[in-house]
Amino acid sequence: MKLILAGILAGLLAATAARADEMVFTSWGGTTQEAQTKSWAAPFEASSGVKVLQDGPTDYGKLKAMVEGGSVAWDVVDVEMDFAIKAAKDGLLEPIDFTVVPKADLDPRFTTDHAVGSFYYSFVLAWNKGAVSGEPTGWADMFDLKKFPGKRTFYKWSAPGVIEIALLADGVPADKLYPLDLDRAFKKLDTIKSEIVWWDSGAQSQQLIASGEAAFGQLWNGRVFALKQDGADVGASWNQNMTAADVLVIPKGSKNKASAMKFLASATSPKGQAMFAEASGYAPVNTAAKAEMPADVVKSLPDAFVDGQINLDMNYWAQNRDTIAQRWYAWQAK
Amino acid sequence: MSGNLPHRPPVLRKPVVRTRRGLGGALPALIIVSLFFVVPVVALLLRSVTEPTPGLQNYAILFGDGTYARVFFNTFLVASIVTAVTVMVAFPVAWTLAIMPPALGSIVFGIIILSMWTNLLTRTYAWMVLLQRTGVINRTLMDIGLISEPLPLINNLTGVTIGMVYIMLPFMILPLVGTLRAIDPMTLRAAALCGASPLDAFRRILLPLSLPGIAAGGLMVFVMSLGYFVTPTLLGGTSNMMLAGMIAQMIQSLLNWGLGSAAAFILLVVTMALYALQLRLVGTQRVTGGV
Numbered sequence: 001m002k003l004i005l006a007g008i009l010a011g012l013l014a015a016t017a018a019r020a021d022e023m024v025f026t027s028w029g030g031t032t033q034e035a036q037t038k039s040w041a042a043p044f045e046a047s048s049g050v051k052v053l054q055d056g057p058t059d060y061g062k063l064k065a066m067v068e069g070g071s072v073a074w075d076v077v078d079v080e081m082d083f084a085i086k087a088a089k090d091g092l093l094e095p096i097d098f099t100v101v102p103k104a105d106l107d108p109r110f111t112t113d114h115a116v117g118s119f120y121y122s123f124v125l126a127w128n129k130g131a132v133s134g135e136p137t138g139w140a141d142m143f144d145l146k147k148f149p150g151k152r153t154f155y156k157w158s159a160p161g162v163i164e165i166a167l168l169a170d171g172v173p174a175d176k177l178y179p180l181d182l183d184r185a186f187k188k189l190d191t192i193k194s195e196i197v198w199w200d201s202g203a204q205s206q207q208l209i210a211s212g213e214a215a216f217g218q219l220w221n222g223r224v225f226a227l228k229q230d231g232a233d234v235g236a237s238w239n240q241n242m243t244a245a246d247v248l249v250i251p252k253g254s255k256n257k258a259s260a261m262k263f264l265a266s267a268t269s270p271k272g273q274a275m276f277a278e279a280s281g282y283a284p285v286n287t288a289a290k291a292e293m294p295a296d297v298v299k300s301l302p303d304a305f306v307d308g309q310i311n312l313d314m315n316y317w318a319q320n321r322d323t324i325a326q327r328w329y330a331w332q333a334k
Numbered sequence: 335m336s337g338n339l340p341h342r343p344p345v346l347r348k349p350v351v352r353t354r355r356g357l358g359g360a361l362p363a364l365i366i367v368s369l370f371f372v373v374p375v376v377a378l379l380l381r382s383v384t385e386p387t388p389g390l391q392n393y394a395i396l397f398g399d400g401t402y403a404r405v406f407f408n409t410f411l412v413a414s415i416v417t418a419v420t421v422m423v424a425f426p427v428a429w430t431l432a433i434m435p436p437a438l439g440s441i442v443f444g445i446i447i448l449s450m451w452t453n454l455l456t457r458t459y460a461w462m463v464l465l466q467r468t469g470v471i472n473r474t475l476m477d478i479g480l481i482s483e484p485l486p487l488i489n490n491l492t493g494v495t496i497g498m499v500y501i502m503l504p505f506m507i508l509p510l511v512g513t514l515r516a517i518d519p520m521t522l523r524a525a526a527l528c529g530a531s532p533l534d535a536f537r538r539i540l541l542p543l544s545l546p547g548i549a550a551g552g553l554m555v556f557v558m559s560l561g562y563f564v565t566p567t568l569l570g571g572t573s574n575m576m577l578a579g580m581i582a583q584m585i586q587s588l589l590n591w592g593l594g595s596a597a598a599f600i601l602l603v604v605t606m607a608l609y610a611l612q613l614r615l616v617g618t619q620r621v622t623g624g625v
Contacts, residue, residue: 061586151467156572157587197489198572213468325588330401332572333580 022051023256027078029056030203031226039275040267050259067092072253075260078118081245085318088114094250100261105288115247117285122241122302123161126219129233131212138239140169150215153208156198158325160312178316225281238305244312378595385592392596409576413559416498420506428510450504458568461497493569506551513547553612
């Protein structure tokens with residue numbers, strides 16, 4: 001009985017499920033998914049003859065509904081890594097078949113039994129040059145309302161990043177961030193809460209900064225990269241940039257598992273990763289990809305900014321996801 | 335659209351099964367309703383008392399936690415404000431429509447209906463463009479020197495109210511026009527002849543006579559506002575979160591479906607209770623706009 005709702009939901013969603021020679025790739029939309037389509041789906045279609053349908057944005061609730069209802073319409077999904085670790089534990093994901101997906105060159109930081117890296121990114125501090133006088137140099141400046149007045153924009157959802165930013169700005173050394181001191185982080189965030197505008201999608205973060213609606217923000221580096229390519233007058237600081245990864249997963253019960261595995265192999269191949277990095281500004285998860293990329297692209301990626309770089313702790317987040325999320329949303333609603 | 339305006343506005347009309355024979359005809363509809371409404375609602379209720387473990391703990395959490403209490407309060411606050419403002423804006427419009435020559439009236443009526451056909455998301459985004467700090471309204475006011483700092487019109491209660499009132503207006507105007515048209519204009523003339531000022535005539539004649547329409551539209555707007563998601567999410571800040579937004583968060587982000595189902599069930603019960611109350615207070619006839 002408990003599954004009826006999930007079943008009905010999934011049944012409706014599965015109305016768009018792919019045929020045998022098709023599969024569905026789901027990601028976050030915008031410039032990132034465009035780059036994924038161009039770099040991964042198009043070459044894969046050409047080589048395998050399997051048509052890759054695009055869907056999105058990624059929705060963890062939908063993914064759960066599909067798996068529980070036994071009617072899975074998505075075959076490969078781009079998700080945040082801390083979610084992937086938890087979802088694997090909850091039995092929502094297929095194990096990756098590493099006889100199909102070559103593992104040797106994949107960055108072990110982003111490879112698990114149930115997920116392979118999609119790309120990795122950094123949160124960087126970006127600003128609209130017309131709306132800010134002077135140059136912010138680090139996260140602490142986002143908490144300095146006197147020196148840098150104006151709205152600031154942060155990622156709305158409970159996820160690795162903002163808590164760490166607040167703690168760093170409050171003087172916690174980078175190597176002492178974990179376990180996270182939530183009380184201290186929220187106290188620090190309280191000092192600028194009235195000036196925060198939240199962004200809930202990458203496209204929105206770009207729009208807020210480009211229009212000057214928010215003067216500064218914590219943005220995904222690829223979104224800043226795309227803004228600059230479009231000629232927007234934005235600045236970015238890589239000081240204390242924070243890396244996290246998106247990974248690719250296959251929901252349990254995928255009807256096109258074999259194609260999905262082959263898609264993963266293709267997407268994480270040196271060539272697929274190199275093409276995507278060049279198109280998106282995100283870093284490859286395949287260590288052999290750099291050889292395939294122009295030198296100036298390599299220099300612009302997150303792994304060229306390791307000085308002062310902070311790796312967000314995905315395992316810590318996966319373990320504490322629910323507790324932190326509850327505090328996070330309660331604090332936001334206050 | 336013809337020149338004749340419908341006197342009975344299309345509001346909350348419940349199909350009433352009067353005879354046994356009528357049941358046969360209603361069977362397909364009943365099957366659809368039970369399949370797509372009753373079954374999911376039962377499943378929802380079951381989920382709320384079985385996940386993660388059997389019991390009422392989800393309801394205990396919702397009623398015992400200050401955050402959720404704030405969201406509940408906020409939901410009713412926003413719905414009340416939106417309803418009140420909508421009534422105030424809709425009344426003059428409805429009155430003008432009611433006394434307008436029919437040909438002109440149907441044009442205005444068409445414009446109002448047309449706005450309802452435009453995609454909700456599009457309309458809400460349009461408000462974002464107008465209301466934001468760098469938006470049309472703030473830019474204009476700053477250019478002509480009326481203000482030096484942008485007014486905070488978005489990401490707060492002001493933004494939510496403006497956006498929602500705009501969307502709710504037709505639902506208030508339609509039943510109200512029906513009620514106002516049914517009022518005999520001679521009653522107002524009689525009031526004037528007896529020496530009542532226009533304000534008195536409004537307060538003691540027009541307003542009481544139009545109460546059924548206000549009640550019907552007001553209830554509809556209030557109930558729709560309670561469950562609103564898109565507009566508060568886009569035009570409000572996180573501190574203006576309403577129930578629907580909270581439920582979405584529980585389902586999508588926290589993946590806590592037990593808690594989300596419990597919250598959704600509470601919203602459903604409150605909504606149904608309000609409708610029942612309305613039926614009792616005003617009566618079926620009046621709720622559906624008949625006078």
